[in-house]
Amino acid sequence: MDDDLFDLTAPWAEQLNANTSELDAAGEFPHDKWKALRETGLLRVHFAPEFGGAGHGLTRTMRALEGLGHTSRDAGLSFSASTQIVSVGVPLQRFATQELKEKYLPRIMSGELITAHAITESSGGSDAMNLASVARRDGDHYVVSGDKMFITNAPVADLFLLYVRTGKPGPFGLTTLLVEAGTPGLTVGPAMDKIGLRTSPIGTLSFDELRVPVSQRVGQEGSGFRVLDYVMKREVLFGFSITLGEMTRRVEETIAFAKERRQFGRPISSYQGISHKIADMKIRVETARKWLADTGAKVERNEDAAFDLAATKTVVSEANVQTALDAVQIHGGRGVLTEYGVERDLRNSIAGTIYSGTSEIQRNRIAMLAGL
Incomplete structure (x- = not known):
């Protein structure tokens, strides 16, 4: 039953559950709890040992995350943790160049970098093949224009994976680009108030002639x-x-x-x-x-x-x-x-x-x- 992974976060229960009611009421991201979460090793479970991960497969990682849900009463923190693993770490490990993996994966697994992926737009999130955010090629850069909405972790994220359209609407028109917070042309909006998962912040992104090196692309152009x-x-x-x-x-x-x-x-x-x-x-x-x-x-x-x-x-x-x-x-x-x-x-x-x-x-x- 993988009880070792299920119980992975249990020793940190007191830290993970501290002040949950107060933080929930304030809608505040729990930075101190994030530090505790980093210590648990949970963020390393699914990633390759060559980058400092624990090397566990999908179902064993699911068992570890189930244990987090059982231990933590702060569902927002848990939601942000899941997003941290999936948003950038998972696609980097599967599709990125060795250079990008070496540059970012160790800091994603350690929790030093908080990550987010930007898919949903103000017009909706279900029709992902018809995104309005576009990127045009300009030499060895992409130039991105558009906006995103309801992006989990956005207000606190250090690293974003953008899903943008580089071709005609449809399955071969999407491309994924990796962008660091603070890059000129990228604006991150404030946290948006919401009914639940209040300690997991969501926000908006806007792109105004955002220049992203082609070397920051995850996967091939059109494989988004x-x-x-x-x-x-x-x-x-x-x-x-x-x-x-x-x-x-x-x-x-x-x-x-x-x-x-x-x-x-x-x-x-x-x-x-x-x-x-x-x-x-x-x-x-x-x-x-x-x-x-x-x-x-x-x-x-x-x-x-x-x-x-x-x-x-x-x-x-x-x-x-x-x-x-x-x-x-x-x-x-x-x-x-x-x-x-x-x-x-x-x-x-x-x-x-x-x-x-x-x-x-x-x-x-x-x-x-x-x-x-």
Whole structure:
């Protein structure tokens, strides 16, 4: 069961969970917790030993991230950690030149550099093949114009992977470019306030004649959709492995509460209305676990997992919302008070049905694969 990786972050639980309510209320990125996260070694799990990584494969990395979700009550921090691994590190390791790997991967794995990938634009994020941000070739540089929105980690990021259009709309018109914060022509907007995952900042980017050396390109020109497809598979599996850990802890804590809380002389767990709701929570969590395990193994074997990924993302994200709603209901008045953290779980769950491809987009894919 890879319990060594599941428990990787457990010794840092106190640091990772410090001041979560206050930081969530302020919508503040937890820099001190990021330092603790760097010490855990989690950011090194998935990367090659030649660059200082631990060399673990996809499914073992999923197990480590599940453990983070179980340990950390700061879902925003966990979300930023998943983005750190997937946004730039994963595509660099798979598609970048040796020079770019040597330059950036060690500092990404150490957490010295915080990373973000810029896909979504103000017009939407689902239609990635028709991006408005464009890059034209000018000698040994690309010149980028346009803007991005809802970019996780953007306000605190040191390094960005930009998805831009270098050709006609379609799968062969995308290119990925690596850009450091502070590069002339790149403007990063302030953090945007949001309902949940509040310690994971999102923001905007704008490009005004941003010049990026061709040597900073990740993959070949026109191969950006291939990069995106590779990244999104892992974004779903890594991010929602964290969600699985969070849901598992939620069920455990709800069971403990229901056994302890008494009404009309009996523990509320003895009432069928409560016990059946907890049973449904448990079913949802274990269903999510099976989908993640099976889909992760399929992707790791390089098998076609288009249906599996769409189904997994839908099942897990929607299970997260429903189990959070159930937990609030079972906790009653405590469920809506901020001091207990139950309502925070609900707020954190909402965006999961939107990011990494909305539930509607996932169902469209499933319907298309079914021949509809």
